[in-house]
Amino acid sequence: MMQIQNLRQFGTFIGLLALCLLFWILSPYFFTVSNLLNIAQQTSIIAILSVGMTFVIITAGIDLSIGSVLAFSGVVMASALHAGVPIPLAILVGLGVGYLSGTVNGLLISYGKLPPFIATLGMMSIARGLALWFTNGRPVSGFSDSFRFLATGDILFIPASVWVMVIVYLIAHFVLTRTKLGRYTYAIGGNEKAAILSGINVNRYKNIIYGLSGLLGGLGAVILTARLNSAQPIAGIMYELDAIAATVIGGTSLMGGQGTIFGTLVGALIIGVLRNGLNLLGVASFIQQIVIGAVIIGAILLDTQLKKQKE
Amino acid sequence: MMQIQNLRQFGTFIGLLALCLLFWILSPYFFTVSNLLNIAQQTSIIAILSVGMTFVIITAGIDLSIGSVLAFSGVVMASALHAGVPIPLAILVGLGVGYLSGTVNGLLISYGKLPPFIATLGMMSIARGLALWFTNGRPVSGFSDSFRFLATGDILFIPASVWVMVIVYLIAHFVLTRTKLGRYTYAIGGNEKAAILSGINVNRYKNIIYGLSGLLGGLGAVILTARLNSAQPIAGIMYELDAIAATVIGGTSLMGGQGTIFGTLVGALIIGVLRNGLNLLGVASFIQQIVIGAVIIGAILLDTQLKKQKE
Amino acid sequence: REQFPGEPTVALVVKTLNNPFFMEMQRGAEDAATELKLNLVVQAAEREVDVEQQMQIIENLIQRRVDVLAITPSGSREIIPVISRANRNDIPVIIVDTRLDESLLESDGAHIATFIGSDNYEGGRLAGLYVGQRLNGSGKVAILEGIPGHETGDSRRLGFLKGIEQSSGIQVVTSQTANWERNLGYNVFENILQSYADVQAVFAANDLMALGAVEALSSNRRGGGEIIVVGFDAHSEALEAIRKGAMAATVAQHPYDMGRIALENAAKLLNGEEVPAEIPVRIELITIDTLPGL
Amino acid sequence: MTSDIILSMSHIRKEFPGVVALDDVSFRLQKGEVHILLGENGAGKSTLMKILSGAYGKDRGNIFLDGEETQILNPRHAQKLGIGIIYQEFNLNPHMTVAENIFLGREPVNRLGIIDEKKLNRTAREIIQDLGVNIDAGKKISEIGIARQQMVEVAKALSLNARILIMDEPSAPLTRNEITRLFEMIRRLAKRGVSIVYISHRMSEIYEIGDRVTVLRDGKNVGTRNIAEIDRRDLIRLMVNRDLDERYPSRTAEVGEEILRVEGLERKGVLTNINFRLHRGEILGIAGLMGSGRTELARAIYGVDPVSAGKIYVRNKLANINSPRKAIRLGMGFLTEDRKSEGLVLVLSVKENITVPSLHKYLKFGVLNFKRELETVNGYIESLSIKTPGANQMVINLSGGNQQKVVLSKWLCCQSDIFIFDEPTRGIDVGAKAEIYSLMNLLTSRGVAIIMISSELPEILGMSDRMLVMHKGSIAGELTREQANQEKIMEYAIGEHRNYN
Numbered sequence A, B: 001m002m003q004i005q006n007l008r009q010f011g012t013f014i015g016l017l018a019l020c021l022l023f024w025i026l027s028p029y030f031f032t033v034s035n036l037l038n039i040a041q042q043t044s045i046i047a048i049l050s051v052g053m054t055f056v057i058i059t060a061g062i063d064l065s066i067g068s069v070l071a072f073s074g075v076v077m078a079s080a081l082h083a084g085v086p087i088p089l090a091i092l093v094g095l096g097v098g099y100l101s102g103t104v105n106g107l108l109i110s111y112g113k114l115p116p117f118i119a120t121l122g123m124m125s126i127a128r129g130l131a132l133w134f135t136n137g138r139p140v141s142g143f144s145d146s147f148r149f150l151a152t153g154d155i156l157f158i159p160a161s162v163w164v165m166v167i168v169y170l171i172a173h174f175v176l177t178r179t180k181l182g183r184y185t186y187a188i189g190g191n192e193k194a195a196i197l198s199g200i201n202v203n204r205y206k207n208i209i210y211g212l213s214g215l216l217g218g219l220g221a222v223i224l225t226a227r228l229n230s231a232q233p234i235a236g237i238m239y240e241l242d243a244i245a246a247t248v249i250g251g252t253s254l255m256g257g258q259g260t261i262f263g264t265l266v267g268a269l270i271i272g273v274l275r276n277g278l279n280l281l282g283v284a285s286f287i288q289q290i291v292i293g294a295v296i297i298g299a300i301l302l303d304t305q306l307k308k309q310k311e
Numbered sequence C: 001r002e003q004f005p006g007e008p009t010v011a012l013v014v015k016t017l018n019n020p021f022f023m024e025m026q027r028g029a030e031d032a033a034t035e036l037k038l039n040l041v042v043q044a045a046e047r048e049v050d051v052e053q054q055m056q057i058i059e060n061l062i063q064r065r066v067d068v069l070a071i072t073p074s075g076s077r078e079i080i081p082v083i084s085r086a087n088r089n090d091i092p093v094i095i096v097d098t099r100l101d102e103s104l105l106e107s108d109g110a111h112i113a114t115f116i117g118s119d120n121y122e123g124g125r126l127a128g129l130y131v132g133q134r135l136n137g138s139g140k141v142a143i144l145e146g147i148p149g150h151e152t153g154d155s156r157r158l159g160f161l162k163g164i165e166q167s168s169g170i171q172v173v174t175s176q177t178a179n180w181e182r183n184l185g186y187n188v189f190e191n192i193l194q195s196y197a198d199v200q201a202v203f204a205a206n207d208l209m210a211l212g213a214v215e216a217l218s219s220n221r222r223g224g225g226e227i228i229v230v231g232f233d234a235h236s237e238a239l240e241a242i243r244k245g246a247m248a249a250t251v252a253q254h255p256y257d258m259g260r261i262a263l264e265n266a267a268k269l270l271n272g273e274e275v276p277a278e279i280p281v282r283i284e285l286i287t288i289d290t291l292p293g294l
Numbered sequence D: 001m002t003s004d005i006i007l008s009m010s011h012i013r014k015e016f017p018g019v020v021a022l023d024d025v026s027f028r029l030q031k032g033e034v035h036i037l038l039g040e041n042g043a044g045k046s047t048l049m050k051i052l053s054g055a056y057g058k059d060r061g062n063i064f065l066d067g068e069e070t071q072i073l074n075p076r077h078a079q080k081l082g083i084g085i086i087y088q089e090f091n092l093n094p095h096m097t098v099a100e101n102i103f104l105g106r107e108p109v110n111r112l113g114i115i116d117e118k119k120l121n122r123t124a125r126e127i128i129q130d131l132g133v134n135i136d137a138g139k140k141i142s143e144i145g146i147a148r149q150q151m152v153e154v155a156k157a158l159s160l161n162a163r164i165l166i167m168d169e170p171s172a173p174l175t176r177n178e179i180t181r182l183f184e185m186i187r188r189l190a191k192r193g194v195s196i197v198y199i200s201h202r203m204s205e206i207y208e209i210g211d212r213v214t215v216l217r218d219g220k221n222v223g224t225r226n227i228a229e230i231d232r233r234d235l236i237r238l239m240v241n242r243d244l245d246e247r248y249p250s251r252t253a254e255v256g257e258e259i260l261r262v263e264g265l266e267r268k269g270v271l272t273n274i275n276f277r278l279h280r281g282e283i284l285g286i287a288g289l290m291g292s293g294r295t296e297l298a299r300a301i302y303g304v305d306p307v308s309a310g311k312i313y314v315r316n317k318l319a320n321i322n323s324p325r326k327a328i329r330l331g332m333g334f335l336t337e338d339r340k341s342e343g344l345v346l347v348l349s350v351k352e353n354i355t356v357p358s359l360h361k362y363l364k365f366g367v368l369n370f371k372r373e374l375e376t377v378n379g380y381i382e383s384l385s386i387k388t389p390g391a392n393q394m395v396i397n398l399s400g401g402n403q404q405k406v407v408l409s410k411w412l413c414c415q416s417d418i419f420i421f422d423e424p425t426r427g428i429d430v431g432a433k434a435e436i437y438s439l440m441n442l443l444t445s446r447g448v449a450i451i452m453i454s455s456e457l458p459e460i461l462g463m464s465d466r467m468l469v470m471h472k473g474s475i476a477g478e479l480t481r482e483q484a485n486q487e488k489i490m491e492y493a494i495g496e497h498r499n500y501n
């Protein structure tokens, strides 16, 4: 497994470098410290959502609700802050809402035996509705600087949100490679029946994994809210698609059982760099959509063709 | 299989009736000829897209691009009309664009060996970009009455678009149950390896099936354009999700190999009736989203629970 | 790649480029730019509601060191942090069309060079007043909202409600979303007609939904009396519909002028000239009587 | 052999939609015995054992471990109770290594809850060595052969240190020497006092390894005997409830003109310089060890896998077979060694499965003629006596033997006259076996030619007119029916001799 995975990741990584090189040549503004930090910061939210998505997809599942869950946790946390709840507590509330929404997905999928696509499609609509209903459709705005520091502040010249991203990735990599949760994530995705018959409590782990995805949705909400100084009920629309794209470009198989955390990071960066570079070049936004679509297809196509070669 | 299928459809059908009954009780305006025709007409477009989606999902695939493809074929056809191309020809052009976009999906999936989710995700972004780029983001509006008749005209008191829908369903049902293409659609979805070893040219049939889905996207575009007297590059956003929901509610399994056309029709009608009824009752739009999400989950949940019962 | 090498670059960041309103604004800006010999980049998010992507675009343009930023914010509060960032980079910011949240602007210590535009709330109010008159102070009204939670639509709706307050007898029987979409405008209004056959007027938060409503009426089986359709944006098709009498009115905000004025003031800023803190752009209700080009 | 009861299942009942899999079955297991479970396909053997291993719940009945009643809640619980099982179908994770699979669900962790990879790999290697097979514990399951995969299943079961070890047809994918290893292991365990339930359709094994035998028929226990006290014929009568001639039917079909000729066939890394001829009415047996490339040869001829060199002549015409389609057009039919994953569309009906490759025959103006299709299919259900409620039954609900007959009908239905049978009787009961053998004879008497890949030497010897023995991807030897015996075949198979090109 590892060999292929590494090779695979390596390929994507080369792709990322190539992309960077291209933009470096095309735009004098691309390869500057401030712009690279800027990309890292812009990527952080999708990157964090992609971590949860990676766990979910490795179990051969999918989470379409993550964008809506982000919005829902965001507005709840924001309202808590406005209600004077101390910051750490309010953040916990936000994460909690995300975790619970995710767990509901998990329960529907594990005990309810719903296809993940359907369970999370429904949740996508429900969580969005709840976010709107909870706020009457209005954004909740204006927070203390100490809260906004989470997105706007720098620690050792690096934006706080980037630190958060880095920490999340280190933990996630550790969990996925070194712990039972990680091992069982692969086991469930690779052959669920075998996992059950090996005595793994598959339902329980599914609940945990979808809960985790929701939790990271909550974390994304914290950063986004701090960044915009506002929590919108319509935030995060279609973020799930970016997260899925990042994960799959990063080499995680939708068939389940295969994937790595750092591959996902590379995938997220590819999308981030692409958006940034196209802006710097002033490419018309219509063309941008075409390019991004083409890159998604191209990346995976290259990969499948390489795999074929090897056989 | 057949038994389960029928039972399954029957269940959904009961669900539809229950829903109608509910709205009949709650709103005096629901159960009127004009409103029922109205629902049929509003459902027709999603229903037609769902037919292609049903074929695709029975092969264990998915088509996320159908909404964008609809928009793209729509604007091309509309521009053709404005350029003075005779109506039948312009319609052929529209259908052609849809068919080609679908076939590109097919080729990426069959020969490119891309996961359908990725191929069509990319196409979703590309076709949208093309539609916007082709029109510069502007809608193309204003057509002759003879063209608009396709949506607005009545034939024997029934809206033309409803006739189109009925015909599409009859043909699709026939194809799926009585022809080689239909039988192979099930075989491919049920066990692709076995299909190949049985001498089915799987790649070829995948191209046909995704092409078909695109073609129906084009047909949807014709009706939508005639209906709105305008083709918009931003038309059909998220239609794919409605179509998938309709198909799955209709009893088609995302695992492939199982599903029926009329089940899908029932699924589409459930969604249509729901939207209509909630409008009639003047339910707040936030709540509408929650309810629709809940119904999608509820429908499939009921189904899986029933299946469990039987075991 | 630059049109006028060496000349300063102005960036116009609109909410979206798939809406005629902003394309008009772009056209105005482009015309002015060529006259003023300025380089212009126009960018927008893929989705009008995606303020975070708009923010990213602006951040990237700051990286690009554009000389002036002209922005129509997708969110009057959410965009402020990135404006502070522009301030830190000494890039003057011109806000167009959508007014920023004053209090947050202050509390963030962010500042803008000028605000150009009329606001959506005012436009909605004009529409409300008009409907009030047309119905002689009493009648049943329906509203087609934009995407739930999207500010532009909200302020237009609220403005409209303010406007009809003047006339006591006006009653809003239902207010439902059609997501800014023409097709949903059609469906939702068709459904509304089923249950509120007696609505006399409908206010749509944009012309696309209004045009959808018009189509719904034209193919409506219920017959019945005239219904006053009022839209927003002065979309060319809406004007056409007004000429045909299918639509009663729409609110014109003159985006072309906005784009133009934005660039003219950008030029002023670049020459170190003073610009007024606020530059009103005419906003007006267009009816069959005030229809331009007749 | 001590005689104290370690496990007793009494009056067990289990229903599935439409079938009563087990009906009032009682079963007692003694400490340290090797207890054979025998029965036709669909008799309920696996179901009974799955109930014991916590995979299925029971509808009625009780289970006593060491004399006290026990509710077995789930697979994990069964493991805790010291019950280990090798399921009939593989339960391995293709993307994980051998070691990871062996300890799946029971990974050793350190204080911090971190998986102790070192320990895991070390222990895995020890167990594999203990088994006496050569498998790299670090390899991914998808990279090793079917045979090795089966041995991994064995290792996994052993790693439980179970006191009750269930083996559901473990020998099915194995060849003779792996089986010998397996049996040595079983005897050692039995000596240690481990009780073993062994399921197999191979009568010879039963007498080789078994102490006692319990026979199931149609979900009922029809008797438990000491192996020593019942002869083969009686045992089979007990099982199929009729007299059955176990001898291989005599080959009567006379060999006709050449129909298939393979010259210098190569596939990089798998097949080297394959040459042979096949004639009408002939059964050509292909023997060889696990991984000797027999399946690969079949797949190459049938156009599934690309070949790097070589010519194939069908009816003396050079044929370029680059896809199964082509092969089928040339009259070939392929019964794969893995019915479920390659032979059948389990969620489709018997009818739909049978007519897939020959569907064009039931089209009139592109429209399916249901009536003719159904008639044909019912014809085969009749003539091959396929046990099914009807042509519209989903094949997933059929027992192994009947599934195999469906695959067979599929090819008969498109008038194939060159058949490739890969392990045609794998996991099939004696009754069904006999039927399939006589079907093969019937076919050859009609001039059909058959290539039969098999790991059961008796079957090869009993059925083939001529046999090829493969070794490391090439043909090591050719033997006529007269020359052939088990020893000769094994000599070629392990590469001691070559008598071939």
Ligand SMILES: Nc1ncnc2c1ncn2[C@@H]1O[C@H](COP(=O)(O)OP(=O)(O)OP(=O)(O)O)[C@@H](O)[C@H]1O
Pocket: D016, D017, D019, D020, D021, D039, D040, D041, D042, D043, D044, D045, D046, D047, D048, D088, D397, D398, D399, D400, D401, D427, D429
């Ligand atoms: N999961 C299931 N769902 C429905 N029916 C089943 C299921 N599992 C087994 N059956 C049925 O129960 C009966 C007993 O099956 P079982 O697998 O126990 O037979 P077996 O003795 O193991 O046969 P074989 O020798 O082919 O393995 C068969 O009729 C089979 O079709």
Ligand SMILES: Nc1ncnc2c1ncn2[C@@H]1O[C@H](COP(=O)(O)OP(=O)(O)OP(=O)(O)O)[C@@H](O)[C@H]1O
Pocket: D142, D143, D144, D145, D146, D147, D173, D288, D289, D290, D291, D292, D293, D294, D295, D296, D337, D453, D455
């Ligand atoms: N269906 C298959 N698809 C791809 N590779 C296969 C397949 N079957 C076997 N292999 C691989 O080819 C090698 C030899 O296969 P296999 O063990 O089947 O040889 P064989 O001589 O056919 O033995 P048997 O037929 O008894 O399994 C193994 O390493 C296995 O991984």
Ligand SMILES: [Mg+2]
Pocket: D045, D046, D047, D088, D168
């Ligand atoms: Mg069995």
Ligand SMILES: [Mg+2]
Pocket: D294, D295, D296, D337, D422
């Ligand atoms: Mg083989």
